[in-house]
Amino acid sequence: MQPSFRPDILRLRPSPLAEIAALGRDDPEVLALWFGEGDEPTAAFIREAAKRALDAGRTFYTPPRGLPELRRAIAQSYRTTHGIAIDPERITVPGSSMLALHIACRTVLAPGDELLVLAPFWPNLRFAAELAGARVREVPLRRGETRWELDVEALARAVTPHTRALYVNSPANPSGWVMNAAEREALLDFCRSHRLAVLADEVYERVVFSDEPAAPSLLAAMEEEEPLFAVGGFSKAWAMTGWRVGWLVHPPELAPAMAVLAEVHNTSATSFVQYAALAALEEEGETFIARLRARLVHNRALVMELLGDHPRVELLSPEGAFYAFPRIAGIRDSVAFCRLLLRRSKVGLAPGSAFGRGFHDYVRLCFALSPERLREALLRLRSALDDRRP
Amino acid sequence: MQPSFRPDILRLRPSPLAEIAALGRDDPEVLALWFGEGDEPTAAFIREAAKRALDAGRTFYTPPRGLPELRRAIAQSYRTTHGIAIDPERITVPGSSMLALHIACRTVLAPGDELLVLAPFWPNLRFAAELAGARVREVPLRRGETRWELDVEALARAVTPHTRALYVNSPANPSGWVMNAAEREALLDFCRSHRLAVLADEVYERVVFSDEPAAPSLLAAMEEEEPLFAVGGFSKAWAMTGWRVGWLVHPPELAPAMAVLAEVHNTSATSFVQYAALAALEEEGETFIARLRARLVHNRALVMELLGDHPRVELLSPEGAFYAFPRIAGIRDSVAFCRLLLRRSKVGLAPGSAFGRGFHDYVRLCFALSPERLREALLRLRSALDDRRP
Known part of the structure; x- marks a missing residue:
């Protein structure tokens, strides 16, 4: 039985x-x-935006991939922060960035696949990968003199015929590592030569201690046809952890599938929260x-x-x-x-x-x-x- | 490649x-x-509760299975509505009831399994089952003279060695069928004799046109050790579609797994929305x-x-x-x-x-x-x- x-x-x-x-x-x-x-x-300005949306009766379902104006504002924020043009058609707001990452794992990983993960890494990612049937293979960052460093040789040693994708979280939880431009190039060369999809967890991208507006993004270095999923969110830079709103940037061909995945996991993101997220993207x-x-x-x-x-x-x-x-x-x-x-x-x-x-x-x-x-x-x-x- | x-x-x-x-x-x-x-x-009273929670700074993560006071209030509502005692330890609030149903499918269904579904049925359920790797087998309700009716013979004919579970949505979208007490008994006999898990989608349970406070629930007819998942939510009876908050009642042994599944899909439900849900469960x-x-x-x-x-x-x-x-x-x-x-x-x-x-x-x-x-x-x-x- x-x-x-x-x-x-x-x-x-x-x-x-x-x-x-x-x-x-x-x-x-x-x-x-x-x-x-x-x-x-x-x-307060974000909470007030949510309250205004509530007063205005924004309590209905929204489209499964999110409010069009929010997706456009997120695209615009990439232009401001990274100087790159992202088509809003590549942006899906399914709910939390955790859900966005879950959906990305589910889209790439099949049972028997292996996912390379730069360690130390955030424990929920292991669960998300394993729920998709994949195995996580940890590849440690190297402890340098002054910073953690990417170890490309270690990555190369970890590749097997089952390796399907690489998960990179920069700025990194828990190490505080920020992938620099040279490391990004090396990482991309590696992924391209092994034909790996890239799961880029960029939820901390605005939380860097340099003069730059954001950490180097993989979105700025890859073409839109490449198998890249970049996850962003409002929880960390805007202190909105309890709100559950984030986004996924994906290849354009996946837009119809993302609509289905967003809908069958969450129907749509919380409506008035999306209006608060819009406020977060404004000047304040x-x-x-x-x-x-x-x-x-x-x-x-x-x-x-x-x-x-x-x-x-x-x-x-x-x-x-x-x-x-x-x-x-x-x-x-x-x-x-x-x-x-x-x-x-x-x-x-x-x-x-x-x-x-x-x-x-x-x-x-x-x-x-x-x-x-x-x-x-x-x-x-x-x-x-x-x-x-x- | x-x-x-x-x-x-x-x-x-x-x-x-x-x-x-x-x-x-x-x-x-x-x-x-x-x-x-x-x-x-x-x-308004629900929107005001959300606004009060926002003003009180309820904007942090909550426990992955939801606020303990909300889980207790949901348990209490089963006592009021159905006269049954549900241990709050069996209740998880992962976010939307869509997510709750998704998690239930993921817990029961494996690739190759078959899920019996009373048709007509809600299309998102098919996606949720298929994403878990299962196949949906439709079993039509019978159009009677005055109401749709359960057709137990048709169910029996649809069972195969791969049948793992049955999905029943009552009150039903789209037919308006409400499983009556006799049909519930017949359905339970059938599921027990074939050792099927039951996915009971009860999100419309309060939306009935009788003198009863709610439609007959499978929770009232099954023991807590039995493989039953009952999904409830605030969207329909309290007109909270855009809020994304619902719950899952599950066997007690699954509590630790539900904490993980809730966390890796959503971290936790939106914090101030949970306080609004609490208000919905009060007298107003x-x-x-x-x-x-x-x-x-x-x-x-x-x-x-x-x-x-x-x-x-x-x-x-x-x-x-x-x-x-x-x-x-x-x-x-x-x-x-x-x-x-x-x-x-x-x-x-x-x-x-x-x-x-x-x-x-x-x-x-x-x-x-x-x-x-x-x-x-x-x-x-x-x-x-x-x-x-x-």
Whole structure:
């Protein structure tokens, strides 16, 4: 007799990150640095735009690929930020960027396929790839002197006849790596020569600590016929994590399929949220991003000051996104460490083992929260490290 | 060389319903009866609850399975409406009820499996099942004298060694069939004897034209260990189509897997929308549903009056949901008919062929809109039928 549920589904268990967070989520004393979000609500001008849309009765279904004006505004933002022309016909807003990535995985990966992933990497991607039937093959970034670096030789060694695609997340969660232009060229040469599709997770593209408006995008370096999926979203740069709105840029031939995939996963994205997303793309949104970046630069300095020079810590200064990913001498099991730290010091971190093999002595912390809370959390962590117990 | 995209995805094309709607979506003269929603925005008390949540800064991620207080309130609503106790641990709010149904399909169906579906049925279900790798086998409801009826013999004939599950949508889109208690027993006997999982799409459960608070639910007739997934949602009874919030009731052993599936499809449902959903479940929500039902009873009478006695029309009075599904003599191709009707009469209907094999001479119309607009649409349709041209 067959089981009632698929064995691969029955076996699913939350990542170690979710496990740790569940332990302390409801404890008000915990300073939570485990999730990828700050501690301030979305900016008032965006919330007001949602409220205006609600007042105007924008509560109906929208087209499955999103409001045409939002898709046009996203296209325009690529022009402003990267100087590139993206046809709105290539843009689908199915709901969250997580859903967009899910749909991209589902479009490219079939059972038996392998997906190359630059590690450390975000745990939900593994689930999305495996749900499509594919196997994830981790290829570590190289820890350089001052930054993480792309290791093209390691990529070449990992290719098999089953390799179908490569997942690249830049700016990267959790490492803070930002793929530079030279690395982008090398990565593209590699993918083209092996005929791999590219899943580019660019949700942190506006969160960089340079003078550039955004990190280098694969969209700017590839032709529209090439098998590229670029995922963007409002959660990170505009502090809209709870809103669930993001987008997928895809080859034009896939537009009809994207309409179906968007519809059968979500019907359409939340209507009034799409109007709020439109507001985020206007000028006030740029002011918000500039302020966020200034805060993050400040917070990054705080992290490097309070944590970077600790004798147990090895930490590269992040180039983008808003995570620090320190290696901590003496940790043998990052999950046990995080559990203990949560209980004793009331600080919530994400265990390194959630982000790939070989990161059992790392932890991730999000530094997007207010400097005061961040400082307090770092002091608690530092004191725990001094203790040498956890 | 392998293609860059999965052939099954490249082949996806929108349903005939989406095709027709795309033709006239932007034409303000069109009276659109093609989608499953009315023409009034969500009630003010629900919109105000969302605005209060926005003002209170409820813009962060929530737990992947939804706010605990919302899950408890949904459990409580089953107690009120059906007199049954559902453990909130069995309830997951992943985002839209479409996503909930998608997750249910993904949990039960594997490639090669067959899903029995009572036809006529909603086209998105076919996509969801096929994306899970399964094949849909349609089993028609029987057109009785006064209502559609379950045909258990037809179900029995359709079972094969590959049959894994049965999808039942009651109250049904598009037929208006409401499974009565006797039919529920027969259906359950059938599923149990063939060891089939049950996918119960109960999103219209509160939209019935009887004195009961809700249609008979499979949840009330099955034990919690049985392989039942019941999907509910706010879109239909509370006129919240654009909000994207619904739920899935599942066996308790699947709770950890549901946390992962919710997270990797959507991270979590939109935060402030969940607070609005909470408001919908309070007393004012019941008043709203009572008013909606009264309007629908009125509108149903209008449909039966203006359409039911037309010599070209065969139409059973719907017992629930808010669709009429007339068979129209002389139609050979419902898509061509709907296209012509849209162009000549500016009325938007859904073609019967979207809802299964053998419905090429049917159309579906949604009667949830305001009586004035509905009357005008019906008069236009009637006049087109008199013409005998389309």
